[in-house]
Amino acid sequence: MxxxxxxxxxxxxxxxxxxxxxxxxxxxxxxxxxxxxxxSPESSASASEPASASSDDSSGGSDAPFVYATDAFSQKFNxxxxxxxxxxxxxxxxxxxxxxxxxxxxxxxxxxxxxxxxxxxxxxxxxxxxxxxxxxxxxxxxxxxxxxxxxxxxxxxxxxxxxxxxxxxxxxxxxxxxxxxxxxxxxxxxxxxxxxxxxxxxxxxxxxxxxxxxxxxxxxxxxxxxxxxxxxxxxxxxxxxxxxxxxxxxxxxxxxxxxxxxxxxxxxxxTGPYVFDRYENRVVYLDANANYWKGEPKIQQMQFKETDESDKAAAISTGTADFTSPSGSIATLTEIASYNPNGETTGEVATTFSYDNNGYGYVGMNAATMNVGGDPGSDASKNLRKGFATLFAVYRDICCDSYYGDAAKVIQYPISDASWGAPKETDDGYALAYSVDVDGNPIYTSDMTDEQRFDAALQAAIGFFQAAGYTWDDATGTFTAAPEGAQMAYEVIIPANGGEDHPAYLLCEYVRSALETIGITLTINNPSDSNQMWTTIDARTHNMYTAAFSFGGSPDPDCYDRYYSGEIDSGNNNNAISDPTLDELLLNGRISADQSYRRAIYKEALDIVRDWAVEVPYYQRQNIYVYSTERVNVNTITPDITTFWDWQHDLEKLEMN
Structure with a gap:
């Protein structure tokens, strides 16, 4: 293939x-x-009848352009x-x-x-x-x-x-x-x-x-x-x-x-609803397509305007934009709510929609550089990585809530919750990520405080490192030597461009501090140019890194490119997982049309990925759309926006006030 x-x-x-x-x-x-x-009776005519879908007032449309505050273009509109x-x-x-x-x-x-x-x-x-x-x-x-x-x-x-x-x-x-x-x-x-x-x-x-x-x-x-x-x-x-x-x-x-x-x-x-006019002064100008098969759009002009992330939400309030899709962080949602008199994210000034992003954030670990004795798939190597994974996992809740608030949630499997293949809490065998110790016993109890959970995770991590072959000194309560092929110090790369504004920044700091108490060093590499992280990953010299994966527009859970052993040298499979049972599952998952069968296949595959401890699933975030309630007729926005049904649908029906 x-x-x-x-x-x-x-x-x-x-x-x-x-x-x-x-x-x-x-x-x-x-x-x-x-x-x-x-x-409902209010529904417009279907697109199979474009003449009736174009209502009487759409021929002239609105004179006001619809302005979208977006990010910088590469100007490759092909x-x-x-x-x-x-x-x-x-x-x-x-x-x-x-x-x-x-x-x-x-x-x-x-x-x-x-x-x-x-x-x-x-x-x-x-x-x-x-x-x-x-x-x-x-x-x-x-x-x-x-x-x-x-x-x-x-x-x-x-x-x-x-x-x-x-x-x-x-x-x-x-x-x-x-x-x-x-x-x-x-x-x-x-x-x-x-x-x-x-x-x-x-x-x-x-x-x-x-x-x-x-x-x-x-x-x-x-x-x-x-x-x-x-x-x-x-x-x-x-x-x-x-x-x-x-x-x-x-x-x-x-x-x-x-x-x-x-x-x-x-x-x-x-054949789309709009026609490209020009790109000028960081703005794309678009005109309504009079030949559109669903009917000519009611808004005659659109402008896609390059806007700094920090200015997106404010653009709705000041009237320089009618629509934007900013980062769904606590700070952004608080800012949007401040513009509405009711103190909510939807009100007289701004109307906000949210939906699951078709991707997830994670911490990746390279099995090729984080192993014992040069065998990435051995129990000792898995235990080494599980020591780190257990600590990353326990701090996810507090860090995700601190950065995203209600705009994201912690996930337990390396897959977007937007996918039909994502394991559910009611599924047989569903378990929290890295929540058992080296003997398979639960690390946590339901009545533990956060501090008790952190302490329990550290003790479990110690057990994993000992099982990996690290030398433990009871007198100092620290590790003093690493087994053959392993190290006492590892690096995690954060693509935060040298700053702290990143969902994994605090997470890595927590884990670094915890490891320091037991004699293991975690160096946080936060390059000023985030592309340096990918250069390191391409060279396959990385240890750990924080990133996010996108499934694009597909709802399918296929993860062949990411985990199949044959993809290690191809530019994919960044974490060097190589497991023959996993390979067979990934191949079988691609050749069946039976969704129930495939769902079971991918659950088993994801369990193997977790056992290898090459990924710690972190968060599933929400994407948000913000419209100007004052200038856009919000009743004409496509209803029930989802991961797979975005703002560009039904654009021919959208109206300005």
Whole structure:
């Protein structure tokens, strides 16, 4: 399988660098293509009827622009190659993808005709997208049939058809592709032969008619559908070269091995609700797409304005912005509440929405540099890491509450709670992370105070270090020597740019102080440039580090890239876990469509990860959206925002006051 080695790392890098700024990369997710309406009488017409969806007052729209206070752009607004969430938001508002998710995180397989109706939070929502997708799973292959919506126009008035999609797919599969989309990681039939030059096309991509294409893969992978719905439908005539497109003669809109023209077009254009005008003085200017298939947006102009994190919430109060997505910290929520007369985060000045971020914060440990006798998988090596993990785990609650307050919660498994695969407290075998001692006995009792818990954790850590082979001196109550291959001093890297504003800063200080009392040194490395941490990780010389991982837009718990042993040398699997049982579970989890079976598979896999003690799961934070109650008609914001249903949905219905 061809793995896009950069995807997961880019997601993690972007999220770690912005973990206190509330941003994440939405890598390879479907999005921006759905329309939804509840079953209430007030619901708008569905997107299958764009004429009626565009109400009488939408033709003129609001004269006031909608201003979004966002972060700095890399100015790569191309749907194929953007790497930051901020560039991606600009791209996705202009260029839609094949499919999308429901609020629950289900893939919308039927987006045409009557669409798909699914209940969320007591309301029936209808979803319309640009396609229907059917899956035919045979013994040795799987065929995906994509039928596109007919009559959809690009913003420039040209009609969308299947050749635009085929062009986009071949661009993502080209060997010169430099972006992070993982479409090419799938085992499409004939892809190897095409990439090696042995075949003139990808056998698994077959044009059926002007609006239908089939994709065939060897075998079955549960992640393929997510990659398919994440393919941008980019207009061939705009991003490619029409003179170079001849499907019957194996020419797909560009010269094989040369995507310079495709990737060089940085002004996005597609079927989305808005049209890119310009980037000027740190502001992206967007105009309503009069040809939008769901109806022309009521707000005629949008501006995405680069704004410092510290100024985002204030921009809502001062009127310089109508919408923002700041960091969900205690300080930010307190600031927002101060602007409302009622002292709440939603009131007369600001309206706030929150939802689970599709990722999690953690402390990583490198098994390759934190082991005994050069054997990362031995019991002694695991006990060494469990000594550290036990201490990190016990201080999580106090540190998370101190930094995030109600905007985050401590988690027990290395997976986002937004995923359907996340273990629940009611599941058999559910346990708090690193809450038992070296003999398997519970470390804590329910009536312990915080100080008693800290003391109990330290005693448990001592037991783990002794089991790892460290020499303990009863007279001084400290360790005096490390076993072969281990050390008396280790380093943890915090990407806080030399400051203290980071959710793991206090956590590391607590653990450093505790270890100091027993003779073990934890050095906190807080480089002024957080990229230094990733340079060290890339070199595989790190011990411990604090970061956050993003699942992008996918609800799937697949964690092959992060924990499969074959990924250690590929730029993934930063913690060097190598366990044959885990490898088998990760492979089995990818080839079954049975969600119940897969959920059990991943629970077992995550238990192995915890046993190796290469990750201490830390927090699941909330993302927040803040609208100006004074200037935005908050009743027209897409209802029931979730991890998989963000603010860009139903934008054609959004109104200013």
């Amino acid at each position: 061809k793995s896009n080695l950069r995807l997961r790392k880019l997601c993690a890098i972007a999220l770690a660098a912005a973990m206190s700024a509330g941003s994440l990369v939405s890598c390879n997710s479907g999005g921006g293509t759905s329309s939804s309406s509840g079953s 749907p194929f190659i953007y790497t930051t969430v901020y560039d991606g938001e600009v791209s996705s508002i202009c260029v839609e993808t094949v499919g999308d998710y429901t609020r629950n995180g289900s893939v919308i397989m039927e987006g045409l005709g009557d669409g798909t109706t699914e209940e969320y939070n007591g309301t029936e929502y209808n979803y319309q997208t640009l396609s229907n997708i059917t899956v035919d799973q045979a013994e040795d292959s799987t065929t995906y049939t994509i039928e596109l919506r007919q009559g959809v126009l690009f913003a420039d008035g040209e009609e969308m058809n299947v050749d635009d999609l085929i062009f986009s797919m071949y661009a993502l599969l080209d060997p010169s592709y430099t972006g992070t989309n993982t479409f090419a990681s799938n085992d499409f039939t004939g892809l190897d032969a095409y990439l090696s030059g042995e075949a003139a096309n990808v056998e698994g991509i077959q044009r059926v008619d002007d609006y239908t294409v089939t994709l065939t893969t060897d075998g079955y992978s549960v992640t393929t559908i997510y990659d398919i719905i994440g393919v941008p439908i980019a207009p061939l005539h705009y991003y490619g070269d029409e003179s170079l497109y001849d499907y019957e003669n194996n020419s797909f809109g560009f010269t094989f091995g040369d995507l310079s023209g495709v990737e060089g077009n940085l002004e996005p254009m597609g």
